[in-house]
Amino acid sequence: MSQSRNRAAVLGSPIAHSLSPVLHRAAYGELGLDDWSYDRFEVDEEALPGFLGGLGSEWAGLSLTMPLKRAVIPLVDEVTETAASVEAVNTVVFTDDGRRVGDNTDIPGMVAALRERGIEQVESAAILGAGATASSALAALARICTGEVVAYVRSAERAAEMRQWGERLDVEVRTADWADAEQALTAPLVIATTPSGTTDALAAAVPERPLTLFDVLYDPWPTALAARWSGYGGAVVSGLDLLVHQAVLQVEQMTGVPTAPLGAMRTAGERALAAR
Template sequence: MRSTEPRRAAVLGSPIAHSLSPALHRAAYAELGLDHWSYDRFEVDEAALPGFVEGLDPSWAGLSLTMPLKRAIIPLLDAVSDTASSVEAVNTVVCTEDGRRVGDNTDIPGMIAALRERGVEKVESAAVLGAGATASSALAALAEICTGPVTAYVRSRERGAEMRAWGERLGVDVRIADWAEGERALCAPLVIATTPAGTTDGLATAVPETPGTLFDVLYEPWPTALASAWSIREGAVIGGLDLLVHQAVLQVEQMTGCVPAPLAAMRHAGEAALAAR
């Protein structure tokens, strides 16, 4: 018989007020009949993280981590999955019954699942716009589905060196190009945009006549100028909400043990929460 003892989970980060995670996880709990489960958000920065983790009691089932905590959480854990270790980023912590705290990264499989949902199983090459933390997760996902080179468009040599190093670590043939040449990226069969809001707006006028697939990891504001232009050209567009939902599905499954998590209900909740803003 499933326990009805109160269970807690939450998303931590700074800033955190914008997070859609509570809407997604609460929708999952409602659909699964987990009335005794709660999911909240907490404003926690790197300095406050150790104290927060130390204060977790047995009612806690898990944590979702967003910036700037995905790397800072690692020394505070008892174990880290190979997936999370591959990019040195944890976005999921599961609190086990024996008191251990185990870290994982659901962004990577979430990205792969979002691509597969739109029919993208394999590509011969890809382009990544940006070189931050999300870009390294994109490279890890591409290690699974891209059979050829990945070109990363970056603003500095230092960022280029980091992306090349991530590629070597993940087994991806990463080639570096200057951000100023970003229009060339749009001709790739798969383009993954990992940059902050507004960064790719200048590329919107350069979308080719027959574009491939665009995966823009932003969900607010949405659609981005690039995503809008891509859609007008009838190219396939995957958005940040797709990624958010798929990675949250995996978090719910790990924290609750309920498989499968209710993807449709979680996506609907995310769409409704965005529409209400």
């Protein structure tokens, strides 16, 4: 990465809640990148083309959150295979020759967060929900799950979408009704991708010896499901784990450093959440 490129930011709408500046700035501080800056900008889909068009040569990269992960695809020069697999870009890296490369660090971030807890492979898994994060979860499971994934969803339309994603990602997906979501909790790996409060009613159904829960939420934390899960001795991977691991990959891509400081970034994120 050229030394003249030292600006990065996160874009989205709403964006005020984003922890990305905390994580990336912590990395810069730890790495001694004193001339680097990382900001946040409120940008919606309509404003995105103009924002990108106004960026100068000092820009190294962007993090993207909702609702921009799909809207940015036509605006970049290249999309990696990982990002194309789920039609979602959460990272744009500006190369020295002026190209914009769109990538997705959520998928390898999920895999890395699980690997950190010793989970390299599972025989089966369950996904709660069917939104954009669920498709990323399926893409992550394509790398580590050797058998069936059961997705618990609320509508026939969402069920069809999840089966289509399964075919596209070469994952064996079976769909089940949300009313039966308690059955998910006995799976070797449960990935909860639903909005805050959605899984609270499932907490009472956590089995006595649960295995691994990956709950993508991080604020407020813990969720009722995660609290009951860890109370019974089950392994819990949090949304903060995901956020930190995907940010590690972004820092490495944008700055060119071989290894971003995972520990310092996680500590900064935990402190910021505790202060909320």
